[in-house]
Amino acid sequence: MIISRQKEFDEILQLLTQKNIFVIGCGKCAKKQHTGGEPEVLDLKEKLKNAGKNITGWTVLSSACSIISWEDVLAQNPEIKKSDALLIMSCGGGVSVISRYAGMRVYPALDTESLGGVCCNEIVKELCGMCGDCTIWQYGGICPVTQCSKSLLNGPCGGAVEGKCEVDERLCAWDQIFERLKQLGKLEDLEMIQGPKDHTKKFRGKKV
């Protein structure tokens, strides 16, 4: 699941220089996190109205990043044609897909943080660093690229205090990796020296 959070309302208002706005939510990740489902779309719509914007209409797409075609969205939502701009309550993937086809100004209402997950109503952030070179089993299923604040692949930095990362309140990923590998009886995996990541596997520019 893509983890996102709503931008501050004042920031959204500053972005929207146009008057006639159509709001689009997302029925997948943003809905599950309550950042861009129907209740959030309606709430934002009201706030924008109160701030003097003309909301031409709204919808929650089943998935903003995965649409059949823009014509299909337009057919379901003819008010879009009467609008000056679109405000999208989805992750950057959804905003990008819509921007690609809409032919008008498209603004994000959310900031996209990371690739995470949800289980038993608990939203877990930064589970995968999308490095393009997955070796997560070597770390007991805990990805150091994103769970360690410095993406260290060979062990902890020494900056943790009482088990807490120097960056925030989270526990040091390396303690968790150790515990998980211990449970799995695979502590020897920690002894392997890991080389630097090959970033051509993530970014464009890979030699063909």
Added chain:
Amino acid sequence: MSFISNLHSGKFIITAEISSPKGTDISRMNRDADLLKGIADAVNITDNQRAVMRMSPLAACGIIQGKGIETIMHITCRDRNRLALQSDLLGASAIGIRNVLVMSGDHPVKGDHEGAKPVYDVDSVQLLGILKKLNNGFDFAGNELAGMTDLCAGAVTNTELNETGFIKFKKKIQMGATFFQTQAVFDIKSFSGFMEKVNGIRSKNVKIIAGIIPLRSQRSAEFLNMVPGIKVPEIMVRKIKVSKDPEAKGMEIAARIIREIRPLCDGVHIMPVGNHDNTKTILEMAGLI
């Protein structure tokens, strides 16, 4: 004699740490360097320590080496990718720097440019591996160099290591670290436990240089207790608190720690908070000079 020759001769090593300036005024840095000339076997120059932006350690080492003082250039993985790290290492070797100290580096959010991109393209273990390649005449990508580097590789360690910390320590040795400079030592018993642990796995050629921070005040002791890897025992904080001259007391404590750990390790690394005005006296009190 060079730092590396001294290191392997069995001499008890003295190193000391200087921060490069926050700006272009090098007078205070030069003053500290002058105070250490003839006393320290090498002077460490920090690399944007605590993620606070300062003068490049490469430039600062160049300035200090110009005074005939050998340096240990700190190099963190925080600010540079593998290209930039290698270029700095080539440059360091070319201007006569012979020693580098490799570390991950404090995260940018700890410093004065919180919004900076944390790079960490490689970690300290990997950077030691890259350094080994450069010393053998090849870059990370395997390209041959027109002139290899000649750099003695050091690394850092806390003295209270959990299991993963100890595994990383071993990896650093495997990747060519020939000396370690430790976080500040205050608790002799705990340091002795650390030395026992690392003596079990290090060869004679891997040297341990213990960090020493002379306490200056109750506040400095309490502040240090918040720094990762440092523990100032309560009794020491109290001694500083009740002392009429906390700075002198701090010097006395530092000298005693040096005397007590001398039989256990291969050297000491003096990291005062502020300048090096007292360093010579502390080393004299400890019987080292």
